[in-house]
Structures are given as structure tokens and as C-alpha cells.
Amino acid sequence: MKGLILLFRFMTRLPIGFDPKFDSDELGKGMRFFPVVGMVIGLVLFAAFWLLGYIIYSPMVMAVLLVIIEVVLTGGLHLDGLADTFDGIFSYRSKQKMLDIMKDSRLGTNGGLVLILYFFLKVALLVEASNSSPVIMPIMLLLSPVIARLNSVVNCGSAPYARATGMGKTFVDHTDGLAVLIATIITAIFVGGAAYLFVIPYEILIVIPVVMILGYLFAKLMTRKIGGITGDTLGAVVEISEIIAMLGMYILAR
Template sequence: MKQWLQAFIAAIQFLTRIPVPVNVPFTNEVLKRSTLFYPWAGCIVGVLIWGAGLGLQLVLPAGPAAVLTLALAVALTGGLHMDGLMDTADGVLSHRSRERMLEIMKDSRVGAMGVIACILVLLLKWSLIASLMTAGAWQLWLVVPFIWSRAAMVWGMTNEPYARAESGLGSYFQGLHRGHLLGAVFSALMLSLATVYIMVSVPLEMAGWSASFAALAAYAIHPWWLLLGAPVLGMGAVWGCSRYLSKKLGGLTGDTYGAMNELTETILLLLLVLMTGWRG
């Protein structure tokens, strides 16, 4: 029990800046076990962001509320994943040799490609958050992209080799096997189902069947084929992203894990906007 509690705390401390005043040894075994709780860390971040956005909309228009919500999202992770995205963009988009790309990614300075990638992703995220708020679709399902983007990192850690011969942040997780991936996917699936259940059951209990279904219809998902295809599209995005980066770099690094998280999160938010905003 103590080992699993340590793993859970390690996932929160490693992936977020949420203060947990407990000392946990960041050993290889603890960090590998912590990957099973990555979706839980994403869920906690997502719930905090959803709650903040809900409150901000009571006092602000959608535009500024979305900016402050996005600022909280960055603060909750300390910009860890965004930093990985910037370093990855600097290296991969330099179109140099594999060795040179890895050197560029290791450099603490941020280049033009990293800044451009950061600005574009933040702008897209802001527009997606604002769109959900404007459409009245700021519901608990917002948590789902944050859950699965963390599971996507475990996918990359498990299915692709580590690119650096020397030690690096990603090297702490070497030795992951399919059991860790299955555990992370199972956690993500259970959390997603729990989110959907809460979304549907709470209105039913509070307002009755007819009133709650009328409320749900206000942000009904269109078209239904996109709802069914969203998991496939999401998995395809994760696979394509990990394969592309792995081929370019000869494997993945700690930076590319962060980039995968940011890109997967953004793609899933985009799919969520399409599902809730489609009027065709």
C-alpha cells in the first residue's frame, strides 16, 4: 500500500506544481510505478481548470475568462510540458542531423521555432477554451483531454526507445513494460467513464429526467459519428506523433514526452470543440 501511495504522490509532484508536502524517493521503481497514476494527475489538473473556468465565467466574458483559465493550466504544471514542446520544436524543426537535433534540444536557450510553436499552441488552446465557454459547453467532460494526454506520455515511454545514450530526465523511466501502459490506459478509461457518469447522473438526480435531458440537449454532441470516432482519432494522433518524433530523433526524450502531452491535449480539446460546436 505504501508503494502505491508513494507512486501516486510521485505522479502529482512530477507532473504538477500542486504542493504535496511528502518526501518521496524518485527512484526508477517509484517513477515507473507512478506512470499508472499519470491519468489521475491529469484528472486533478483538469478538475481544477474546469472549476476555475466555471467560476471565472460568472464575473468575466469568455475571452478574458479563457485567458486566465489557460494561465492557471500553465501554472499548475509549471510550464513543464510546454518547455518540452519548445525544446522539441527547436530541435526537430531545425532539420539538422539527429545528433545535432538532440544537442539543440538539450540547450536551455529557446530558439525561434520553439517560441513560434509555443505561441501557436497557446493561441489555439485559448481559442478552444473560449469556444467551449461561448457555446455553453464548459462541462465536466473538459477533464477528459487532460486525462488522456498524460496517458499518451506513458504510451511514448513504453513503445518507443529512449533517444539519449547519456542520462537525461527520460532515462529515469527506462524499463517500462506493457503492464505499466495497460495500467495507465485502464486508469484513464475508468476516470473518463466516471466523468461521463457524473455529468449525466447528477443532472438526472437534481432536475429529473425531462429537465435534465433538455439541459443536456443544449450542448448535445453533433455529429454522432464524430463522438464514436474521437477515440480512434485521438489514438491515431498519439501514435503518429510518437512515431514521427521517434524516427526523427532515433527515439524519444523527456522533452518529446512533454511535447506529446501538449499536442495530444490540444488535439483532444479540438475534437471536443468539434463535437460540441458542430452545427452542420
């Protein structure tokens, strides 16, 4: 429980009343429950969708506002990792130079481009989902944060940490096959429960293994490029997986 609370405090900007003493081991062990963080974020976005629906009638405005709300909920933590990862990987330098670039707080051209493309694609998917069916956008908002965070657990369990030290190292050190299995079961139960509750075809569960396979391949690519994963690549895989999950749900819903 302490690890989960620490995970909420570290990975979100949600107001958590209880402030436990920081413990890196407990934080690392909490990684197996990372999809639970996604559940809370998804539920907040889901609620925001229905509340805003009473005053916002434009799908475009709705999509932009919901994307902004999600950024506020996470503090842009994973987006920072996404930008840093693309700045480093697409610099085509040595492994060490890539790691140095990723650690640099400045935003480069590749990082800026990927953020622009990310937001365009995310808003477009939400708008198109809204035009396709009134229930698809809220389902995307509810489920994609959960599936995306499962992939972060997959990465921690399938690749070494690229640096000798770093905050992300505690997650890698405490994530094994059992942790990945627990995270997968939590995600599958949540997605399956949502499918049952909202009368959605259970084919939506196919999105989970597809995203996991792509996440595993991403971890192997990072291992080949920089010798493993880092806190930045963990943030990147969350954001990339969320887009893939949304795209998968959009395709299945059509």
C-alpha cells in the same frame, strides 16, 4: 503510491504535503498512473471555471485565465518540452545535432512560434466551445489533461529512449504494454464517468483511441528523427495531445 506522489511532485507544482525520498525506479513505475495527475489538474481547472464564472462574464477573459492557471499548475514543464522539441526537429540537422539543440535551454524561433500558435489555438477552442454550449468548456478542461497524459504513457511504451541517460529514461524503462493498458482503463473510466454524470453522449470516448493513435505515430516519428523519445518529446506530446483532445470534443459537441 510512492511512485504516484513522486509523479505529482515531478510533473506539477501542486502542494503535496508528503515528501518521499526520491527513487527513480518508483517514479518510473508511477508513469502508468500519469492520467491520475491529469484528473487532479482537470478537477482544479473545472472548479476554477465555476468559481470564476461568478465574477468573469467574458469567454475570452475566462479562457485566458484558465490557460494561465493550467500553466501555473504544471510550471510550464510540458510547454518547455514542446518548444525544445520543435526547435530541434525543425532544425533539419543530424540526429545528434537535433538532440543537442533540444537540450539547449535557449528558446529558438521554431520554439517561440509553436508556443504562440499553441496558446492562440487553445484559447480559441475554449472560447468557441463556450459560445457553442455552456457545458463544453468545463468538460474540455476536465477531460483533456487526462487524455493528454495517457498519450505520454503510450509514447513511453512504444518507443526507446533516444539518449543513453536522462530523467525520461526511467519512464521508458518501466513502461510496458501492461502499463499502457492500465493507463487506458483509468482514462476510459474517468471519461465515461464524466459523460454519464454530465449527460454527455458516450461518443466522446472516441476521442481516446484517436488521440492514442496519433500519439503512437508521433512516437514513431520521433524514433525516425532522433532515434527515440526524450523528456522534451514527452512534454511535447502532452501539449499536442491536449489540443487534439479539445478539438475532438469541440467537433463532437457541435
